[in-house]
Amino acid sequence: MGDVRVSGTILVLMVSYCSGSIICDKVDVAEIEGDVISVCYNQGSKEIKCLRNESLQVKQFLQKAHVSKDGDDRNADYRSCVEKFNDELYDVGECLLNASGVHQKMAYQAAIMEVLEECSQKRYCILESDTSSTIHGLKDLRVGERKKRPSHLVVLHQCVKEQVPSVMLCDSKTKTGKEVYISSNRLKMSSLETSNCTCTVSGAVSRVTLLDVRLGNSHVTTLSIRDKTRKVYTIQGGDQAVHFMKEIYISQPEWSLQMDVIRDYLPDKIWMRLEGNY
Known part of the structure; x- marks a missing residue:
């Protein structure tokens, strides 16, 4: 060349994988830079679109978990696709680094590969969350000290002028x-x-x-x-x-x-x- x-x-960029029983740190929402799209594990699809002269760059993957108002996470419905101000975010990369289970690693890796394949360096993409998608397979991988079941995969991205x-x-x-x-x-x-x-x-x-x-x-x-x-x-x-x-x-x-x-x-x-x- x-x-x-x-x-x-x-x-x-380097990626890591998460285990359902591994403790991962919460992400401070105020520190997130870029655009975010939340794909609910129990509902439909989401699209990401850039301008004609731009390409999608995927920056980070996060898991979102609901928190109940009374502090008892047993009352938080992980099946709900309604997002709230007190939802917690967990860094998938750190979860992956700490994971020891082969199943958990493979599930995260498959979902990440699917998102990158569909969206990276593209102008437009659709992320599916039906039962046939690898994204749907993340719904049972618990996060945080209280091992909460997540409700969404959050994809942090931006459009760059290539x-x-x-x-x-x-x-x-x-x-x-x-x-x-x-x-x-x-x-x-x-x-x-x-x-x-x-x-x-x-x-x-x-x-x-x-x-x-x-x-x-x-x-x-x-x-x-x-x-x-x-x-x-x-x-x-x-x-x-x-x-x-x-x-x-x-x-x-x-x-x-x-x-x-x-x-x-x-x-x-x-x-x-x-x-x-x-």
Whole structure:
């Protein structure tokens, strides 16, 4: 891949999984930044829509649980889709990190993968909560110290203007700008004659953000960020691993992004943003 000249930052997001019996911290509603949509586990569907020149970026997953007025959570109806001011939110990521049950991990992972598949880097998506959806499968995973049954999955998201310059990974082009997006294309990757491709980034101090990286279920698929002396960050596939909203700062004036792939194990999605000071 050709040189990508960026005043650059790449953002990286990582996901965790939650167990029904694991204690997760409540989220302070005042600290939530971005748009939220609540999908009730017992009713219908919700849609998310951006403007024509924007793409959906999923930032965080939360569970919502009702709290009764008298403080006795046994009186709170988890089947109700009516949202109230005193509803509690729990961070799915932290729940996943603490989870030990395979069933709970798989349930959260499946729901997260479904939301990302439907919405990430799209202009419009619909999230279903009927019994055939993986989102519905989260309703029995209890949260908090009192092990409350949640009523909604809350998806924190924002619409971002994915304007030029942008780069397709493994495409031999050069782009320059304060902000550059890099995406993957499975068709182009499948036609590669080699098993790897490299982007060279030069510019000021860079912040790297992986907006949505799903490398698939093979450990042979890897994505590495290197400066001139060492690997700064490396992630690999396996068990449908998902990485999003984790930031990496690189102070070197030049660094590289390398993707190692095998045609039979192409990544499901790579979407990242590079930002710099110019």
